[in-house]
Amino acid sequence: MARANNKTLRLRLYVAGGAPNSVRAIANLAAICKEHLQTAFKLEIVDVLQFPLRALADGVLVTPHLAKLSPSPATKVVGNLSDRGSVLLALGIGK
């Protein structure tokens, strides 16, 4: 998996405005990125309250929802991202 890492890590986080779990998810993700991601990555935050159709088109059922778009395989984590282990696993970052 580490070898597939030539492509930039692209993430998309779907949130519901400033709702508590969404705020927590952003803070948790920011902490994880700061600590574990030394290389460049792209993070897009999509507010489903503003863009509900994007969530629908991307098959997002609940927020918060973190999607790893690249490198493949595409993965997702739902919830407020407080379970750091499952986030790292989904992002393909070493233990």
Next chain:
Amino acid sequence: MSALPSSILRLVKDGPERRALDAGEVDAVIDAANGNVVLLPLAKRALSRAASSAANSLLAAVPRQDYQRLLPELEPVTLTYGEVLYQPGQRLRHVYFPSDAHVSMLVVVDGGKALEVGLVGREGMVGIALALGVEHSPVRALVQGTGTALRMQSGAFLEELARCAPLQREVHRYAYAKLAQARQTAACNRYHLVESRLARWLLMTRDRVRSDRFHLTHEFLADVLGVRRVGVTNAAGDLQRRKLIAYRRGDITILDRSGLEAASCPCYGIVRNLAS
């Protein structure tokens, strides 16, 4: 956790989504049939609360995505009438963005006498000195109107200021407006009549609390205007006789706003234009 409405449970039957929902980690569910976003009760409450408190103009200038990053750092607090946020020389640990509270900046001279040099409401922030590289408060910050504010730790504020250009622009613009306000007030205090200055100050308070009724003690007004209490009595009596305000035991009601503007010195309009 409390039972969720069946309308929500119906949309998320199983999988990781359902596990997150059961763990209370979900804010909203998207109805795959029509794209409707259904907020969970807790999220709905939090959002309506936030909508009423994100009324600070400086924070409103922050782009939505930056604001979301900022949110975890913003702590809602209630500021109570008479509370002192800083004494002169005290280290600025937090900055405050008032929503419906308003805070008065007082310069203390000769060991006790205070003179008001600025007023902060939803249009600004308390702790602006920090943005200019000063770590200690030059003034006493005294809460004049009970209400809510969002508080942020100084370190987090400085980090965000360095990162978020729109916030920086707004804060600098605001710092300039404060400087201009102080400049104007200095001239005003020296040359204008007490009645005109009282009228100006009541209008400024009105703009910040967005209400024609508020409470101000005699003693505080004396500090604001830099006169003795009898001076306040005379000036308020004058405005009252002209039916511009009603004033009773510190309860002030503005009866005629345009009349009060006419009675005020031109400094009111000048400072207001600078701030907008």
